[in-house]
Amino acid sequence: MSARQMNEGRERMTRTRSNARQRWLAHTRLPIIALAGAAAIALAACGDRDASRPGTSAAVAAPIADGALVPKPARLQPAQGVFQLSAATPLLAADGDAETVARQFADFLQASGGPALDSAVGGPADGAIHFRIDPDFDAASAEAYTLDVGPDGVRVVAGDPAGLFYGAVTLWQLATARVGDAGTGTDIAIAAMRIEDAPRFGWRGFMLDSARHFQSVEEIKKLLDAMALHKLNVFHWHLTDDQGWRIEIKRYPKLTEVGACRVPAGDGGIDPATGAELRYCGFYTQAQIREVVAYAAERHITVMPELDIPGHATAAIAAYPELGTTARPLRPVGEWGVFENLFNTEEATMVFLENVLTEMVELFPGPYVHIGGDEAVKDQWQASARVQAHMRELGVADEMAMQGLMVERLEKFLAGHDKRLIGWDEILEAELPQTATVMSWRGIDGGIEAARKGHDVVMSPSSDLYLDYLQTDSPDEPPGRPATITVDEVYAFEPVPEALEAGQRGHILGLQANMWTEHTRFDARLEHNLFPRLAAVAETGWTPAADKDWDDFRRRLPVQLQRYRRLGIAYARTPFQVLATAEDARAAGTVTIELANPLDYEIRYSTDGSVPDADSPRYREPLRQPLPASVVAAAFADGRALAEPQTFAFDAASLLSRTDEQLVTCPDLGSLLLRLEDDGPVEGERAIFNVTIFYPCWQWNRADLDGIAALKVRLGRIPYYFQLAHDEPRRRFEPARSAHGELLVHGGGCDGALLASVPMPAEPDTDGFLELEAPLAANGRQDLCIRVSGDTRPTMWVLDRVELVAQEPPGDRR
CATH class of the missing domain: 2.60.40 (Immunoglobulin-like)
Known part of the structure; x- marks a missing residue:
């Protein structure tokens, strides 16, 4: 074949691939139209608004001077006098929207222990609380409002129902700033002041994972109320994942018949009465979705759904195996981590995704749909001859580019439905449509890159805004993810990086806190993780950056805790x-x-x-x-x-023992610390363990071994229920020298001298625990390193407690 023939052949192949690519991308149900209109950019309206903020906050010389407001308003000017609110105070509203807000204020006040107030249209203004929407209200944001409190009455004014609602929230906070826990009472004194307020960012979000653990509609509504009272306005609802498909899709009933149920790992997935599988199930009907969306809209919260592609797809593939990449039968998984199961790239699968989105966009009227895109391990695509052939047909260079082509097609499909696509920052690793928005979770670098490329960005870094991370070192913390993110660390996060050029900062729409629920079985645990850290997120999203002050926030926080108690919110006690x-x-x-x-x-x-x-x-x-x-x-x-x-x-006895929470991880060895829950009993409380899953190892630093004869170790055993994809080889095992491994105790750290080696039994005792005693012959203060050798998967040994056993006094020896 001549060089010319080779070139012509390459050109024909290129044209064929290009045509196939265009046909694949063009397969949408509706014409592709430009995304336009105010609704499409509403959430981007504020960006970094420090340059145009109304002013700075000021102190108020009155009881609870500023009402301990959270978030702090943009401008607060104190005035003379006090307004007395009582059950006789009338609520006046000028029109239908204003009357709705007045009634919401009355409901919030009564729910938090305040007096019952009646609303009316019109009437005398003296001594009343007056809500009014002013068409001539001059503000850059629809969420702006003014609030005037004087001895003769209160006036809340805005140009939009959203702004009026946030003014009502501020007034509710002023009315619930009473010190003590007796409730707000029937007579409430509110210091006179004027507030001119508007948010810094248009996107003040919170994401809830309902796929790993399921929440009732009532709990969702409770969280939406709490979001509204923090002036948060985007509820990102994570509804599909490997562990469960939680949204009814009428065209594909198996998504919930099969995909909404998983079998938990270990004893949690076994019926103790019969020994049969015990499934964990739950999904939201479309009627319930509409109910939640409407409830959120009444509180000026946009609900944004997430359909995760191409990874986190196991539950969907279990329901419809033809969507997958391998012939291996799948079930919704009862484990946690990153799984390699991906949607395949075929036309029928894309049509399936578009059909699902067609039903979803009818349920969620907001401007955005989240398509995930994170943690899509490409091993199955690389091993699939069909996927590789399809990639060659489309002229796609690699698997990440193939994912990018899927994103591009869904972006066009969503644009045809007047929606904007948003995804996790992995979508930046391929060519990305200009209108796509990036949610930066792997730090802030992805957000910086996206903004520089002209994409809108929501900052959501796991290092600062993941609320499933532990928030203190307390042994009373519930199960959670590695490391600790304290309230002050959440508060310190700045969504607009200094490294980002001034001309690109307007692409930062705002910030979002994320709550993944692998380890969150109960609503009380969920609320523990969210509050009060969500208050810190709210202040960053609303308050001008120059006015944020941690010490001032900490001063206001105790009053916020009182509001939580009145509303029945199970906030975290551990930080206090x-x-x-x-x-x-x-x-x-x-x-x-x-x-x-x-x-x-x-x-x-x-x-x-x-x-x-x-x-x-x-x-x-x-x-x-x-x-x-x-x-x-x-x-x-x-x-x-x-x-x-x-x-x-x-x-003397208590100083000789330590729990797992009181021990430390082995330096440079025990990476990825988790606080894990036992797998049983099915109902009720379970034991909780601190453990590093890549290299289970515990260390008692500076243990005083003088006069010590032995180390008594209490161990439990739980499922090793983690899939970590390409990180799995990082898991290390000390070689076992006996059938079931050994309990190993080293002095001077894990690289120090071996002080004891005790063979492990095959099983724990009937209560699920095991107690071993390891003789010690050492003295002085040493760092004791404690491990169990051998690869024990699919289970793992975890440490519950250790105790130094003192030598018997000479007179007590027999």
């Missing part, structure tokens, strides 16, 4: 509790106790067993006490305890 650590000096018969509060509120304590109050000693330095010792402590703000006082008792 006291933590205690002890350094023993057994030979001297003393203990040195250090107290701390995660948010640095002042600590008051007693050593005589009494309950500390505002007049108790303030903790300022470690306490050295004779054994036995007892300390009762609580964190305080404005003379009030922020959580129940805690008692810490120490004696």
Whole structure:
């Protein structure tokens, strides 16, 4: 074949691939039209608005001077006098939308313990609360409002129902700023002031994963109420994943008949009465979806659904195997992590996705649809002859480009339905349509890159805004993901990176906190994870950056906790509790106790067993006490305890034991720390363990081995229910020398001398736990490293407690 013939052949192949690519992309049900209109850009209206903010906040010289407002308003000007709100206070509204907001205010107030108020259209303004929509209201944002409080009445004015609603939320906060827990009462004093307010960002979001664990419609509504009262306005609803398909699609009933049920790993998936599989099921009917969307809209919250493609697709493929890439039968998985099951690239699968989206866009009237795009491991595509042939037909260079082509086609399809596509930042790894929006979760670099390329961006980095991460080091934290993201760390996050050029900063639409629910079985745990960290997210999204102040936010936070209690929100107590650590000096018969509060509120304590109050000693330095010792402590703000006082008792025996929470991970070895729950019982509370899943290892630093004969170790066993795709080889195992491995104890760290090796049995005891004693012959203070050798998957041993066993005194030996 001549060179010319070879070139002509290449040209024909290129044209064929190009034509096939265009046919594949063009297969949409509706004509592709330009996305236009105010609705399409409504969420992008604010961007970084510091340059045009109304003003700066100011202090108010009145009881609860600024109402402890969260988020802090853009401008607050104090005035003279006080407005007295009571059950006799009339609510006046000028029209239908304003009357709706007035009634919402009355409902919020009554739900939080305030008086019942009646709303009316028109009437005298003196002594009343007046809600009004002014067509001539001059503001850059539809969410802007003004609020005037004076001795003769309150006036809330906005140009749009959304702004009026947020003004009502601010007034509700002013009316619920009373100190104490007795409720707001029937007579409420509100300091006179003028507030001119508008949000910094147009996207102030929260994502809830309903795929891993399912929440009832009532819990969703409760969360939407809480979002509204924090002035959050985007509810990102994660409805499809490997573990479950949670939205009814009438054209494909198996998505919920099959895909909405999984079998949990271990004992949690076994009926204790019959031994049969026990399925975990749940989905939202289309009627329930409409109910939730309407409920959110009444609170000026846009609900954005997510259909995850091409990965996180196991539940869908289990329902319709022809959507997958392998012939292996699948079920919705009962494990966590990253799975390699992908939608295939064939035309029928794209039609399926478009058909699903056709039903979804009818249910969700908001401008955006999220298509996922994250963690799509391409192993199956690489191994599939059909996928590879299809890629060659389309002229696609690699698997990431193939994913990009899927995204491009869905973007055109959604544009044809007047919707905008948004996806996780992996969609940047291929050519991306200009109108696509990027949600940056792997740090902020993806957001910076997207903005520089002209894409709108929502900042949602896992390092700062993932609320399934633990929020303190307390042993009272529920199960959660690795590391810790404290309230102050959430508050410190800045959505507009300094590295981003000024001309591109308007592409930052705002920020979003994400709540993944692998480890969140109960609503109370969910609310623990969200609050009060969601309040910190809300302030970053609303308040001008120059006016944010952590110490001021921390001052206002205790009043926000009172609002949570009145609304029945199970917020996290752990940031407001006291933590205690002890350094023993057994030979001297003393203990040195250090107290701390995660948010640095002042600590008051007693050593005589009494309950500390505002007049108790303030903790300022470690306490050295004779054994036995007892300390009762609580964190305080404005003379009030922020959580129940805690008692810490120490004696010679307690100083010889540590729980898994009190141990540390082995340096440079125990990566990816998780706080995991046992797999049983099916109902009720379960044991919780801190464990590093790549290399299970625990370390007791500076353990005093003088006079110690042995180490007693209590272990549990749980399923190793993680799939980590390409990270799986990072899991390390110490080689086993006996049938079931050994309990290994090293001194001087994990690379130090082997102090003990005890063979493991095949099974734990009937209660699921096992206690072993390892003789020790060592002295002095050493870092004890504790491991179990051998690859025990599909289960893993986890440490519950360790105890140093003292040598028997010579007179006690037999």
